[in-house]
Amino acid sequence: xxxxxxxxxxxxxxxxxxxxxxxxxxxxxxxxxxxxxxxxxxxxxxxxxxxxxxxxxxxxxxxxxxxxxxxxxxxxxxxxxxxxxxxxxxxxxxxxxxxxxxxxxxxxxxxxxxxxxxxxxxxxxxxxxxxxxxxxxxxxxxxxxxxxxxxxxxxxxxxxxxxxxxxxxxxxxxxxxxxxxxxxxxxxxxxxxxxxxxxxxxxxxxxxxxxxxxxxxxxxxxxxxxxxxxxxxxxxxxxxxxxxxxxxxxxxxxxxxxxxxxxxxxxxxxxxxxxxxxxxxxxxx
Amino acid sequence: xxxxxxxxxxxxxxxxxxxxxxxxxxxxxxxxxxxxxxxxxxxxxxxxxxxxxxxxxxxxxxxxxxxxxxxxxxxxxxxxxxxxxxxxxxxxxxxxxxxxxxxxxxxxxxxxxxxxxxxxxxxxxxxxxxxxxxxxxxxxxxxxxxxxxxxxxxxxxxxxxxxxxxxxxxxxxxxxxxxxxxxxxxxxxxxxxxxxxxxxxxxxxxxxxxxxxxxxxxxxxxxxxxxxxxxxxxxxxxxxxx
Numbered sequence: 063x064x065x066x067x068x069x070x071x072x073x074x075x076x077x078x079x080x081x082x083x084x085x086x087x088x089x090x091x092x093x094x095x096x097x098x099x100x101x102x103x104x105x106x107x108x109x110x111x112x113x114x115x116x117x118x119x120x121x122x123x124x125x126x127x128x129x130x131x132x133x134x135x136x137x138x139x140x141x142x143x144x145x146x147x148x149x150x151x152x153x154x155x156x157x158x159x160x161x162x163x164x165x166x167x168x169x170x171x172x173x174x175x176x177x178x179x180x181x182x183x184x185x186x187x188x189x190x191x192x193x194x195x196x197x198x199x200x201x202x203x204x205x206x207x208x209x210x211x212x213x214x215x216x217x218x219x220x221x222x223x224x225x226x227x228x229x230x231x232x233x234x235x236x237x238x239x240x241x242x243x244x245x246x247x248x249x250x251x252x253x254x255x256x257x258x259x260x261x262x263x264x265x266x267x268x269x270x271x272x273x274x275x276x277x278x279x280x281x282x283x284x285x286x287x288x289x290x291x292x293x294x295x296x297x298x299x300x301x302x303x304x305x306x307x308x309x310x311x312x313x314x315x316x317x318x319x320x321x322x323x324x325x326x327x328x329x330x331x332x333x334x335x336x337x338x339x340x341x342x343x344x345x346x347x
Numbered sequence: 348x349x350x351x352x353x354x355x356x357x358x359x360x361x362x363x364x365x366x367x368x369x370x371x372x373x374x375x376x377x378x379x380x381x382x383x384x385x386x387x388x389x390x391x392x393x394x395x396x397x398x399x400x401x402x403x404x405x406x407x408x409x410x411x412x413x414x415x416x417x418x419x420x421x422x423x424x425x426x427x428x429x430x431x432x433x434x435x436x437x438x439x440x441x442x443x444x445x446x447x448x449x450x451x452x453x454x455x456x457x458x459x460x461x462x463x464x465x466x467x468x469x470x471x472x473x474x475x476x477x478x479x480x481x482x483x484x485x486x487x488x489x490x491x492x493x494x495x496x497x498x499x500x501x502x503x504x505x506x507x508x509x510x511x512x513x514x515x516x517x518x519x520x521x522x523x524x525x526x527x528x529x530x531x532x533x534x535x536x537x538x539x540x541x542x543x544x545x546x547x548x549x550x551x552x553x554x555x556x557x558x559x560x561x562x563x564x565x566x567x568x569x570x571x572x573x574x575x576x577x578x579x580x581x582x583x584x585x586x587x588x589x
Contacts, residue, residue, distance in 0.1 A: 149437075152410065153442070153443075155410050156408055156409075157458050158428070158430040158431040342412050344411065
C-alpha cells in the first residue's frame with residue numbers, strides 16, 4: 063500500500079513542482095543572460111553598467127532560489143493540509159491503510175520533492191558559476207574549451223589543500239555536508255507538516271493556527287541553533303587567546319553535530335505530533 | 348472484544364459512545380449511545396439537524412475519536428481492517444478536482460480489493476457521465492453521483508451513506524435508490540442518513556431515530572406501520588414536531 067500511496071502523492075505534487083522548477087530554470091536563464099551582458103574588459107564607459115548587471119543578476123538569482131524553495135515548501139504544506147484535514151481528508155482517512163503508512167507516504171513524497179528542488183537549485187548554481195567563470199574569470203582564454211581542465215585543476219587544489227586548511231578531507235566534508243543537508247531537509251519538511259497538524263487545534267482558524275505554530279516552532283529552533291553555536295564560539299575565542307591554529311572543521315564540528323542531532327530530534331518529535339493529530343485528535347469538519 | 352475478525356461478532360456494535368466538543372462549550376454531540384446493527388438490513392438513520400447523526404457516522408468510520416465508549420466493526424476497532432469492509436459516502440465532496448473520473452476509478456480499484464471497475468463504468472454509462480471528464484468540470488450534483496457510483500461499486504459489508512440523495516434531482520434520486528437496492532447483497536447492511544424520508548422509505552427495513560445525541564428509537568419500518576398506523580415520514584413529523 064505504501065507504494066500506491068506514494069504513487070498518488072507524487073501525481074498530486076509533480077505538476078506544481080515542475081512549475082517551480084520551470085520558474086527556477088527561467089530565473090537561471092535570465093541571470094545567465096544578465097551575466098553575459100557584463101563587459102569583461104571593464105572599460106571606463108561600461109564598468110558602471112557591468113557592476114549594475116552583476117548586482118541585478120545576483121539579486122534575480124537569489125530571489126529566484128528563495129522563491130522556488132519557499133514555493134515548494136508551500137505547495138507541500140497546502141497539499142498535506144488539503145488531503146489530510148479538508149474535504150479530501152474524508153477519502154484519505156477512509157482508505158484501508160494504517161495512519162502511520164499514510165503519514166510515511168506523505169512524508170517520503172514531500173521530502174523527495176523538496177530534495178529535487180534543492181538538487182535543481184544546486185544544478186542552477188553550478189550553471190551560474192560556470193557562466194561567471196567562462197565569461198568573467200576566464201578573460202585570458204575566454205573560451206569554454208579549457209573549462210574542464212581548469213575545473214579539474216581547481217578540484218585537485220581543493221583536495222590537496224583542504225585537509226591542511228580545514229582538518230578534514232574534501233570528500234569527507236562533502237559527504238558529511240550532504241548527509242547534513244538531507245537530514246536538515248527531512249527536518250524542515252517534518253516541521254512544516256507537523257505545524258499544519260498543530261494548526262488543527264485551533265478549530266475555528268486552522269490555517270492561521272498552522273502559521274502561528276510554524277513561527278513558534280521556528281523561534282524555538284532558532285534559539286536551539288544559537289545554543290548549538292556556543293561550542294564553536296568558545297573554541298574560536300580559546301584558539302585566539304592561546305594563539306593556536308585550530309583547523310576550521312575542528313572548530314565547527316561540534317556545532318554541526320549538535321545541529322544534526324537536533325534536526326533528527328525535531329523530525330522524530332514532529333512525526334509523533336503528526337501521528338497523534340491524525341489519530342487521536344482528528345476532527346474533520 | 349479483540350481485534351480479530353469473528354463472523355459471530357455483530358457487523359456494527361456501539362457501546363456507551365459519547366462525543367464531547369471542548370471547543371464548543373463542551374457540547375455533547377453523541378451521548379451514551381448503545382446500538383447493535385446486524386447484517387442484511389437497509390437502515391435509515393433519521394433525526395433533525397444537529398442530533399448527532401454525522402458525528403456518529405464519523406466515529407464509525409474512524410474520522411473522529413470518541414470521548415468515551417467504543418465502536419466495533421466485525422469485532423474490530425475502527426482502523427485499516429474496518430475500512431476494508433466499510434464503504435462510506437460522506438456528505439462532502441472528497442474527490443480531487445484535478446483528476447478525471449477514470450483516474451478516480453483507478454484510484455478506488457488500487458486501494459479497495461472489493462471494488463468492481465465494470466460495475467462503476469456501467470453505472471457511469473447509465474447516468475451519462477464520461478469517464479474522461481475532469482472532476483472540476485462537473486456540477487456539484489454530478490460529482491455527488493460519481494462519488495455514489497464509486498462507493499456503490501464496492502462489495503462492502505457495511506455501506507454508510509450520509510445524505511446520498513440530497514444534492515441530486517428527483518429523476519436521479521430514483522436511479523440512485525434503484526442502484527442502492529440492485530447493488531445491495533443480503534450479507535451487507537446499508538445505513539442511510541437523510542432528511543428526505545419519503546423518498547427512501549420504500550427501501551428501508553429498519554429506522555433509527557436520534558434526538559439530542561441519543562438513540563430515541565430503533566425499530567423496523569413494518570413495526571411503525573403496524574403499531575402507529577403511519578408512514579415513517581408521518582411518524583417522524585409527529586415525533587419531531589416543533
